[in-house]
Amino acid sequence: MSKPIIKIVDCASGEVIEREMNAAEFKQYEENVKSVEKQKAEAESKAIAKAVLLEKLGITAEEAVLLLS
Amino acid sequence: MAAGLGFKTFAVGEVLSAANVNGYLMQGVLVFASAAARDAAITAPAEGQFAYTKDTNGLWYYDGATWVASGATGDIEGVTAGTGISGGGTSGTVTITNSMATAITTAGDLIKGTGSGTFDRLPIGSTGNVLTVAGGVPTWAAPAGGGGYTLISSGSLTGASVSITSIAATYYRLAIFCNDFYPSVDDSLAITVNSTTGIYANTVGRDTSAVTSTNLEFVLPENQNNAAVDSQAVMYIDNYANTTSYKNTFQNIFTRKADDSSFLIGGGSGFIRTTSAISSIQILYNSGATHSGGTYAVYGVK
Numbered sequence: 001m002s003k004p005i006i007k008i009v010d011c012a013s014g015e016v017i018e019r020e021m022n023a024a025e026f027k028q029y030e031e032n033v034k035s036v037e038k039q040k041a042e043a044e045s046k047a048i049a050k051a052v053l054l055e056k057l058g059i060t061a062e063e064a065v066l067l068l069s
Numbered sequence: 070m071a072a073g074l075g076f077k078t079f080a081v082g083e084v085l086s087a088a089n090v091n092g093y094l095m096q097g098v099l100v101f102a103s104a105a106a107r108d109a110a111i112t113a114p115a116e117g118q119f120a121y122t123k124d125t126n127g128l129w130y131y132d133g134a135t136w137v138a139s140g141a142t143g144d145i146e147g148v149t150a151g152t153g154i155s156g157g158g159t160s161g162t163v164t165i166t167n168s169m170a171t172a173i174t175t176a177g178d179l180i181k182g183t184g185s186g187t188f189d190r191l192p193i194g195s196t197g198n199v200l201t202v203a204g205g206v207p208t209w210a211a212p213a214g215g216g217g218y219t220l221i222s223s224g225s226l227t228g229a230s231v232s233i234t235s236i237a238a239t240y241y242r243l244a245i246f247c248n249d250f251y252p253s254v255d256d257s258l259a260i261t262v263n264s265t266t267g268i269y270a271n272t273v274g275r276d277t278s279a280v281t282s283t284n285l286e287f288v289l290p291e292n293q294n295n296a297a298v299d300s301q302a303v304m305y306i307d308n309y310a311n312t313t314s315y316k317n318t319f320q321n322i323f324t325r326k327a328d329d330s331s332f333l334i335g336g337g338s339g340f341i342r343t344t345s346a347i348s349s350i351q352i353l354y355n356s357g358a359t360h361s362g363g364t365y366a367v368y369g370v371k
Contacts, residue, residue, distance in 0.1 A: 004229030004359060011222050012235035018228065029229065032266050033357035035283040040356075 004029065098128070104136070152186045181207050218244065218368040226250050226360035230353035232264070233367050238310035238346050240369030245350060247302040250363025251324075255292040256354040258302055258322065259284035262309075262347045271318065271339030286355045287322040289335040297333075300324040300363065305370075309347040316341040 003021040010016075021029060054061060074092030079085070085094075098119040101107040107120045107129070116133035128139040147159035156165040169180045169188060177193030179200075194200070194209025201210045219240070222233045226247065236243070250258060261269075261284050269285040287302050304320035319338040325331060341347070352365055 005227065007224075007228050007231045009222050009224060009231065009233050010235045011233060011237070016224070021229065028266070029357065032283050035266070036356050039281075039283065 104129075107136070153188070179207075218370055221367045221369050223366040224364065226352060226363040226365055229357070229359045230351045231360070231365060232349055232351045233365075234349040236309075236348050236350070236367070237369070238348070240310070240371055241307070242370040243306045243309045243347070243350070244368040244370055245302075245304045245306070245352070246366045246368070247352065248300065248364050249298070250300045250302070250365075251297045251361050252293060252295050252354045252358035253361050254358045255295050256356045256358035257286050257289055257292050258300075259286040259353055259355040260304065261285065261351045261353065262306070262316075262341055263343070263345060263349055264351060265343065268342040269339060270342070271320070271337055284353065284355050285318065285320075285339065285341065287320050287335060288337050289322060289324070289333045291333065292356075293324050293333065294326050294331065295358070295361065296327060297324040298327045306341070306347060311344075312346050313344055315343065316347065 003026045005018055006021055006025065008017045008019075050061075054064060057064070059067070074088070074096075077089075077093055079089075098121050099107070099111070100121045100123065101110060102122070103124045104122050104127070107122060111118070111120070114131040114136070116131055118131045119139075120129045120131075120136065121127070122129065129136045130139055131137070148157045148163045148165060150157040150165055153168050154165050155168050155171075157163060172178075172180060172188070172190045174190065175193055179191040179193075180188050181191045182188050191207060191209075197211065198209040199212050200207055201213075202208070203210070221236060221243075224231070245260065247258060252258075266283045267281050269282040271282060271285050271288060285304075287304065293300065300323070302320065302322040304318060307317045308314065309316055317338070317340050319336075321336040322334070324333050350367065352360075354360070
């Protein structure tokens, strides 16, 4: 399976290289994708938990801000 | 024309013979108002005949075929090269040469003074250079600061990431513009710097006690559609070359679906949690999509 292509532009020399990611870059790329997915999942969980809490309290997010201010 | 008989002083009462007229009187210089008057008066000139034209102070002799200007028409005895000129002479065809012109070797060269009456060549400057004075000498130089944008790099967005490297640390701010970009699958445009992840915060009001966002995302309410059009994004990174402080950023993004069923607008500020100077920028998609199109331009701002 081919790895994703990356483009590297060297401003000093003007050289442009387009090549497949090497093994280390591909590993980092996959880790980044997982990391982003995890962060998004955590953010969504927090948002859901927040919504559930507000619903239990019977107040809106704006009302919660007012209560805490 | 008869041959000349030389010079003779005639005595009072002496009778001129035809030979006297032809041998003495006709050997002189005939004076005319102009060359036209000369030609009208002498329709059949004889070889060796002289004429003087008053309008040009010209002295002419007939060589058997045409009237030839005599070399004795002026009073110039020689040409001497002065400052900035070479060549000269006292006889024949004299050539003088502009030394400033011969000092120029390349199109665009200039001549600059080096002292009283002296000069040398100032080679053409590089593209975009301006003429300035340094140490009392004119010289080409890059334009001074003053808010201008200098294009560092531009090109197409392709592959999983586009990395702009070897960015000079000579500006105050980096401005990154992306246009007409869209991902292979729905995703959000993002950047990293120095190929480093996990050091970003990019939403106003977010708890930044743990700055660990993988990429510096152009935050949108939802991922950009993979068939979006008119996508435009700009990000500024201030103080990017600083080696002691974190870097402030702010960004804006707009994109829409081609059928106008969705418009996404995003913006925010953030920072990059690194004290390293930023020498490279990677333009990518946050969740790993690849570039399906678009262009970028990175400017340095002073």
